[in-house]
Amino acid sequence: MDFALPPEIDAIRKRVRDFVDTRLIPLESDRANFDEHENIHPDVLKRMRAAAKAEGLWALQMPKSRGGGGLPVVGMAACYEEMNRSIFGPVVFNSAAPDDGNMIVLEKVATEAQKARWLQPIVDGEVQSSFAMTEPDGCGSDPSLTYTRAEKVQGGWRVTGRKHYITGAGESKHFLLIARTSDDDRKGLTCFLFHADQPGWRIIRRIPIMGPEEHGGHCEIAFDGLEIPDENVLMGVGDGLKLTQIRLGTARLTHCMRWLGMGRRALEIAMERIAVRESFGQKLIDRESVQGLVGQAAMELEIGRLLTMKAAWVLDQGGFARKEVSMAKIVVADALHKSVDTALQLLGARGYSKDTPVEWMYRYARQARLVDGASEVHRMVLANFLRREGREFFQWGAHG
Numbered sequence: 025m026d027f028a029l030p031p032e033i034d035a036i037r038k039r040v041r042d043f044v045d046t047r048l049i050p051l052e053s054d055r056a057n058f059d060e061h062e063n064i065h066p067d068v069l070k071r072m073r074a075a076a077k078a079e080g081l082w083a084l085q086m087p088k089s090r091g092g093g094g095l096p097v098v099g100m101a102a103c104y105e106e107m108n109r110s111i112f113g114p115v116v117f118n119s120a121a122p123d124d125g126n127m128i129v130l131e132k133v134a135t136e137a138q139k140a141r142w143l144q145p146i147v148d149g150e151v152q153s154s155f156a157m158t159e160p161d162g163c164g165s166d167p168s169l170t171y172t173r174a175e176k177v178q179g180g181w182r183v184t185g186r187k188h189y190i191t192g193a194g195e196s197k198h199f200l201l202i203a204r205t206s207d208d209d210r211k212g213l214t215c216f217l218f219h220a221d222q223p224g225w226r227i228i229r230r231i232p233i234m235g236p237e238e239h240g241g242h243c244e245i246a247f248d249g250l251e252i253p254d255e256n257v258l259m260g261v262g263d264g265l266k267l268t269q270i271r272l273g274t275a276r277l278t279h280c281m282r283w284l285g286m287g288r289r290a291l292e293i294a295m296e297r298i299a300v301r302e303s304f305g306q307k308l309i310d311r312e313s314v315q316g317l318v319g320q321a322a323m324e325l326e327i328g329r330l331l332t333m334k335a336a337w338v339l340d341q342g343g344f345a346r347k348e349v350s351m352a353k354i355v356v357a358d359a360l361h362k363s364v365d366t367a368l369q370l371l372g373a374r375g376y377s378k379d380t381p382v383e384w385m386y387r388y389a390r391q392a393r394l395v396d397g398a399s400e401v402h403r404m405v406l407a408n409f410l411r412r413e414g415r416e417f418f419q420w421g422a423h424g
């Protein structure tokens with residue numbers, strides 16, 4: 025059993041950590057570096073992206089032949105965690121959702137022609153992308169409730185329906201869209217690619233949310249005759265559910281990788297404060313009740329790190345890691361809550377203010393138990409595996 029990172033991956037991890045410490049964290053304390061939706065200001069983002077590219081820390085999840093870093097999933101786990109120690113990190117390194125998940129799935133399943141047209145501009149940071157699946161009164165936890173329809177027409181497809189909470193849609197140029205092409209239970213959904221400049225779709229509203237927003241917000245969108253040519257079907261007609269599973273497997277895990285970094289940073293901020301803050305003649309860090317809080321939060325993050333790394337390893341071995349990803353998603357979402365809430369509590373009123381990024385993290389964290397599968401749904405998935413596999417559910421695997 026070897027829990028150590030290969031030296032070449034650890035070297036990249038350290039470079040990411042240094043970039044975050046020296047270039048990104050200092051930006052967080054100046055409100056001028058934020059846009060009106062509490063994310064990094066576009067001008068600052070442009071500058072920092074250029075710096076990340078210049079240092080060879082750009083799109084680490086993509087193959088080197090595309091201008092990325094060629095990291096295996098285990099390497100991504102180590103580096104993404106470092107990136108999200110800054111709330112600005114993932115988007116600066118081009119590893120933020122949903123571009124990250126979209127790039128990974130396009131790299132896995134698109135044809136070479138599709139990759140050139142739809143993937144490379146996202147990798148290069150020229151366009152943003154969105155993944156449109158969830159529907160008002162339709163698909164959410166259960167994709168079988170997809171009502172947006174694509175009807176076959178001469179040379180392509182005509183789409184009608186509605187989607188909501190589509191991250192980035194206000195800015196995105198490239199869209200991956202899940203629509204119903206037949207009533208077949210397993211082969212009824214198809215994934216399409218379309219460009220924002222095509223007619224036949226519109227943004228109804230940018231939905232106000234509890235937390236800070238990704239660039240382009242979270243939008244409700246309507247399709248009223250969007251025409252998509254056959255060449256822009258991703259995988260085959262009827263492969264939409266399969267594509268979603270391929271996309272969400274890794275995308276869910278990259279959420280975990282990032283959230284672990286955010287949780288760690290919240291604890292770092294709390295530890296700095298409790299080392300100097302006194303109460304009733306003692307430093308907070310010397311109080312047993314406070315030690316219990318930070319010790320518990322740190323342990324929960326470490327449990328999340330182990331589950332995330334194991335899932336990453338299984339993916340690198342060519343497995344689907346469905347159980348491992350579900351476990352990591354549940355545990356890391358909770359560990360993020362725990363660490364951010366603990367930090368806010370120990371900072372006192374300062375934690376509730378905007379003088380530290382902890383309140384930002386607190387509002388952001390609440391989505392972690394909902395997006396990419398609510399925790400209850402992942403528990404259901406695990407229970408189904410347990411029922412099916414019995415004692416085989418728990419395995420180490422063995423060499424030879």
Ligand SMILES: Cc1cc2nc3c(=O)[nH]c(=O)nc-3n(C[C@H](O)[C@H](O)[C@H](O)COP(=O)(O)OP(=O)(O)OC[C@H]3O[C@@H](n4cnc5c(N)ncnc54)[C@H](O)[C@@H]3O)c2cc1C
Pocket residue numbers: 122154155156157158163164165166188189190191192233242391394395396397398399400401404
């Ligand atoms: C910030 C944010 C960004 C998002 N970005 C995108 C995006 O880019 N693209 C996109 O397509 N979607 C996006 N979504 C939507 C997200 O994927 C859905 O919210 C999620 O899939 C849950 O669907 P729902 O909201 O319809 O909840 P529902 O399916 O209505 O479920 C509501 C609740 O019911 C419970 N529940 C549901 N099913 C079960 C079950 N089987 N067993 C037990 N309990 C259950 C859970 O507690 C769940 O939270 C985003 C959402 C948010 C909040």
